[in-house]
Amino acid sequence: MLIRDSKHFYMGFFMALVFAGALVVIFSPIINGGNALKASDNLFNTISKGSSYYLGKLETKNAKFFDKEIEVTVDIEKKELIEKSKIILSKNDFTVNDGEELIVKGSLGKLLSAAIKDSDEMYNNRGSVIAEKYGMPEKEAMYTFWNLLKGLEKSLTKQKSFAEAAWVKEVMKKAVEMSY
Incomplete structure (x- = not known):
């Protein structure tokens, strides 16, 4: 019913x-x-x-930039990012200058290889490796790396090193940004 x-x-x-x-x-x-x-x-x-995984191809393409030596004054606005960038550079065997400005001197391929390898660690959820390597939180390290590469790209463009600047920008977009 x-x-x-x-x-x-x-x-x-x-x-x-x-x-x-x-x-x-x-x-x-x-x-x-x-x-x-x-x-x-x-x-x-x-x-x-x-x-979105381009890191293997980037590492292969980066091999031709190991012979490319650069000496660039990188413009980074925030002072704390300059100090953190110096930490990242020193941990990747670059000589770091004293003072307020950031001068990058060495192999472009070596620097970008470090960015690609660190991006691979972040991509595979191994941020603790990055945090231990640089002594700062992994996202902070990648943010600093991104700002370092952004300033490097601008400085290379000012020096009319357009091929190198384009390569730095590609690594920024396909490695660092993707893994952040």
Whole structure:
């Protein structure tokens, strides 16, 4: 007597059963020991990360810049970023000048290789390696690296070293920005 419209009642009951069955399937560990939500998350991660991983190609392309020696005064506005940039440079075996300005002297390829390797560590969720290497939080180190490369790119452009500046910008975009 409680059911006034049996057709709609049974249709609703059937849809509720289908919904409950779908929930059971979604939350059951039937796909490689994980549920459907984990499987879809892994699928989307592989699609998005696979389409943005250029680090291997960048490292190969960077090999021709190891012979390129640079000596550039890098313009970085914030003084604390200059000090942090000096830490990053010294940890990557660059000689660091004393004083207020930042002078980068050495192999462009070596510096960009360090940026690419650090970006790879961050990409693979190993930020603790970066934090330990530089003695600062990993995101702060990558932000500092980005500012260092941004200033380096501007300084190389001022020196009319356009090919080198374009390469620095490409490493910034495809390595440092992607891993931050």
